[in-house]
Amino acid sequence: MGITAVGSIAFDSVATPFGVRDRMLGGAATHFALGASLFDEVRVVGVVGDDFGEGEFELLQTRGTNVDDVARVPGGRTFFWRGEYGWDLNSRESLDTQLNVFEHFAPELSRVSCECDVLFLANIQPGLQLDVRRQCPGARFVALDSMNLWIDVARDQLVEVMQSVDCVLLNDAELRQLTAKPSLAAAAKEVLSMGPSVVVAKQGEYGACLFTRDGFFGLPAYPLETVIDPTGAGDTFAGGFLGHIAAHREEPISHDLLRQAMAHATTVASFNVEEFGTDRLVRLTCGEVEDRVRELQRMTGFELRPTSFRGSVSVLAR
Amino acid sequence: MGITAVGSIAFDSVATPFGVRDRMLGGAATHFALGASLFDEVRVVGVVGDDFGEGEFELLQTRGTNVDDVARVPGGRTFFWRGEYGWDLNSRESLDTQLNVFEHFAPELSRVSCECDVLFLANIQPGLQLDVRRQCPGARFVALDSMNLWIDVARDQLVEVMQSVDCVLLNDAELRQLTAKPSLAAAAKEVLSMGPSVVVAKQGEYGACLFTRDGFFGLPAYPLETVIDPTGAGDTFAGGFLGHIAAHREEPISHDLLRQAMAHATTVASFNVEEFGTDRLVRLTCGEVEDRVRELQRMTGFELRPTSFRGSVSVLAR
Numbered sequence: 001m002g003i004t005a006v007g008s009i010a011f012d013s014v015a016t017p018f019g020v021r022d023r024m025l026g027g028a029a030t031h032f033a034l035g036a037s038l039f040d041e042v043r044v045v046g047v048v049g050d051d052f053g054e055g056e057f058e059l060l061q062t063r064g065t066n067v068d069d070v071a072r073v074p075g076g077r078t079f080f081w082r083g084e085y086g087w088d089l090n091s092r093e094s095l096d097t098q099l100n101v102f103e104h105f106a107p108e109l110s111r112v113s114c115e116c117d118v119l120f121l122a123n124i125q126p127g128l129q130l131d132v133r134r135q136c137p138g139a140r141f142v143a144l145d146s147m148n149l150w151i152d153v154a155r156d157q158l159v160e161v162m163q164s165v166d167c168v169l170l171n172d173a174e175l176r177q178l179t180a181k182p183s184l185a186a187a188a189k190e191v192l193s194m195g196p197s198v199v200v201a202k203q204g205e206y207g208a209c210l211f212t213r214d215g216f217f218g219l220p221a222y223p224l225e226t227v228i229d230p231t232g233a234g235d236t237f238a239g240g241f242l243g244h245i246a247a248h249r250e251e252p253i254s255h256d257l258l259r260q261a262m263a264h265a266t267t268v269a270s271f272n273v274e275e276f277g278t279d280r281l282v283r284l285t286c287g288e289v290e291d292r293v294r295e296l297q298r299m300t301g302f303e304l305r306p307t308s309f310r311g312s313v314s315v316l317a318r
Numbered sequence: 319m320g321i322t323a324v325g326s327i328a329f330d331s332v333a334t335p336f337g338v339r340d341r342m343l344g345g346a347a348t349h350f351a352l353g354a355s356l357f358d359e360v361r362v363v364g365v366v367g368d369d370f371g372e373g374e375f376e377l378l379q380t381r382g383t384n385v386d387d388v389a390r391v392p393g394g395r396t397f398f399w400r401g402e403y404g405w406d407l408n409s410r411e412s413l414d415t416q417l418n419v420f421e422h423f424a425p426e427l428s429r430v431s432c433e434c435d436v437l438f439l440a441n442i443q444p445g446l447q448l449d450v451r452r453q454c455p456g457a458r459f460v461a462l463d464s465m466n467l468w469i470d471v472a473r474d475q476l477v478e479v480m481q482s483v484d485c486v487l488l489n490d491a492e493l494r495q496l497t498a499k500p501s502l503a504a505a506a507k508e509v510l511s512m513g514p515s516v517v518v519a520k521q522g523e524y525g526a527c528l529f530t531r532d533g534f535f536g537l538p539a540y541p542l543e544t545v546i547d548p549t550g551a552g553d554t555f556a557g558g559f560l561g562h563i564a565a566h567r568e569e570p571i572s573h574d575l576l577r578q579a580m581a582h583a584t585t586v587a588s589f590n591v592e593e594f595g596t597d598r599l600v601r602l603t604c605g606e607v608e609d610r611v612r613e614l615q616r617m618t619g620f621e622l623r624p625t626s627f628r629g630s631v632s633v634l635a636r
Contacts, residue, residue: 017500039627088500182335182406184523203343205502206524209538216617218526220536223503247627259620286627294622299534301619302577304612309357309565309604310335310381 004113005032006132006141007122007235008081008102009060009070011045012277017087019226024277025059027079028122028145031232034281035239035268036120038289040246041151043113045069048078049101062282069113070252076101089230090205104145109135118246120238123147123167126157133164140252141245143167143198145238151178159194166253167198169238171215175201177307198258200241202234210262215314217259222270223295229276233269236281240268267293320359321564322431322457323350324450325440325553326420327378327388329594331400334407336546342595343377345397346429346440346463349550352599353557353586354438354609355381356566363387363430363450367394367419380600383621387431394419407548408523427453431436436564438556444475451482459514459571460562461485469496477512479528484571485516487556493519503529516576518559520552528580535577538617540588540614547594551587554599558607585611 012026029090033042048056051117052072060067079102082095105249107128119136121144129144142165150158151174158178162168168191174182181187188199188211198209205227207220244261251257267289274280330344352362361384366374370390378385396418396621397608400413425446437454439447439462447462456461460483468476469492480486486509490502499505506517506529517529523545525538562579569575592598 037628041628045622088494098383176406183543183545186543189543203524206521207536207538209541211541217620218525218538218541218617219620220525220538222535223536225501225504225507227501254404260622263620263622271348291628297622299428301567302535302537302581302615303574304581304615305577309607310355310359 001115001117002043002237003036003118003120003242004043004045004109004116004136005029005120005122006045006107006109006129007032007120007124008079009044009048009052010081010102011051012231013080013082014229014231014276015084016089016229017085018226019276021229021276023080025056026081026232026277028232028235030060030278031235031272031281032120032122032239033060033065034278035064035220035236035272036243036246037065038240038284038286039092039243039264040118042066043069045107045109045113047071047073047101049078050079059278059282062304069110071108073101084290085168085233087232089227091125092230107132117141117144117249118242119162120242121145122235122238123150126150126154126161130157130161130164133161134318140249141166141242143169143238143242145234146171146174148174148177163195167200168196169200169202169234169241171204175199184209187218198251199236202237202261204230204233208237208249208266208289209263210258212255212258214255217255218261218263219300220294222241222266222292223299224270224274227273230273231277233273236272237269241265248268263293263296264289267296319433319436321354321436321438321560322361322363322427322434322454323347323354323438323440324363324425324427324447325350325438326397327362327366328397328399328420329369330548330549332549332594333402334547335403335405336544337594339538339547340595341398343374344399344550344595346550346553347589348378348596349553349599350381350438350440350557351383351594353554353590354564355383355602356558356586356602357435357561357582360384361387361434363425363431365389365391365419367391367396370396373579377596377600383611385424387427387428391419391608401549403548405527408544410548411417411482425450436461436560437461437569438560439463439479440553440556441468444468444472444479448475448479448482448595451479454508458567459560461487461519461556463487463552464492466492466495471502480509480515483514485518486514487518487520487552487559488553489520489522492556493517502527503534505622512526517570518553518580522548522551526555526580528576530573530576535573537579537580537618539583540610541617542588544593545591549595551591552591554590555587556585558583581611581614582607585614
């Protein structure tokens, strides 16, 4: 039942043109859970240190997210990341990365976590992803994220785990790097040939697109005049995407369902970036998501009508 | 009547990962005319040298484009550009730019050209754009393109001409540079406040989006597994966009009409990049455009249905 997410839990210190924040709750599993918990029950599998306090646990448990499988290492310190974003928020520099307890993270899933309906393997070492994936043989839909580091140093393992999942979510540069294909459509096609039935290319401020064997779907990002902190947008996107799929557990994974999942993913991610860290997501309501997803629907798609090319009646007019 | 386009006519030598081509017919006005001529009558205003032969004039006249206002400078040479694209075609380097006769281009519009319904001011010196714009007071819809150079060296003049047009088509980086706003939505809003009622942000492989005072529309690019040569894609896009508007001269410039124009623009541009230079566009048919624009329609937009957020019936289900 519900969604299990395995990934990082972290403290993030972030500088953007809009301000600086120190040691906010962050990490892929955290942002994912904040998105997915709008739609279904979420269990997080992760590791933290002694410095992870009650306040952080409380935030992580927003909307009832279960943290029974979050290990706390006595004497250890939580994964810490410090980064700075450029003027237009499209570039960022990692200034400090302290893996701490995350360096030796060995996910331990309770029986309940293994019996999930939907499994998200956030960006961790591909060998660990494979180990977790094998512990959840009954999951109806399994998705993974990854990063350039693992494509560089553990490509074979990453491809192996990709062969065992339903969905790969990567950013477009990672898809190109993984496949050595300059065209995103060709790169996605190659990943589909490895086994997954769904490939989602995250494109940041440009939106995201979806490739399946049946078709393509592209969606722009929700237009925002002010983006405060893009950290975690991709994981929140994954949370909205898999949350929507989990919430429709009686339905087959149709192209229509995936499109709607993309729309909810885009919408939830758009809220994430409006404030620092988890500030916006912890108080986000389903009603706000529904209003914006309908607004996004009005902003995309177009009607066709009898057109008038030169000197001939359009075939659309027949 | 019809469309008048003022801009460069050039020879392009292009190297992409898919091959090298020398001295192909190119230039902004050329690519624009090849797109727009699918929809309505086009007149090109430009300048060429002695080296511009009958074969090039013939290509330029594809689908009846009128070249009466293309000046031929005796003893002069045509604008020449040589460029090389990177692996994923998203970066390009200009290796040689010889303005030649284009350096002293002073557009001379015949009476017929001045009486156009739709006017496109392709990327030329803003002072010249303003001069041309004033010669066409009766135009129903006027659009301009520009580039980083003019934002750097002639920003005031560029803003002045922007104040006199209906539509600004720029790429997203140029919109940010022009307004010093990191957010594209904020940048577009600022340009709208200058006077134009329509701002189109071209985003290359990511698609394009449209800003008006009434709303926003975003459209992904048509997904292509192989892109051969991106040169001229932006101008072909402008051709499809303004062509569609010109073809509906009886209609007000509604948001719906603009959305359809975006779809046709995206479609025509997607054909442009499938082959080198003008190769694909010279034999493109209206039927091919209609088929692909319908395919693009199926690839965008999504249905919403009663959804199931946790623990509550969605408001959509009411």
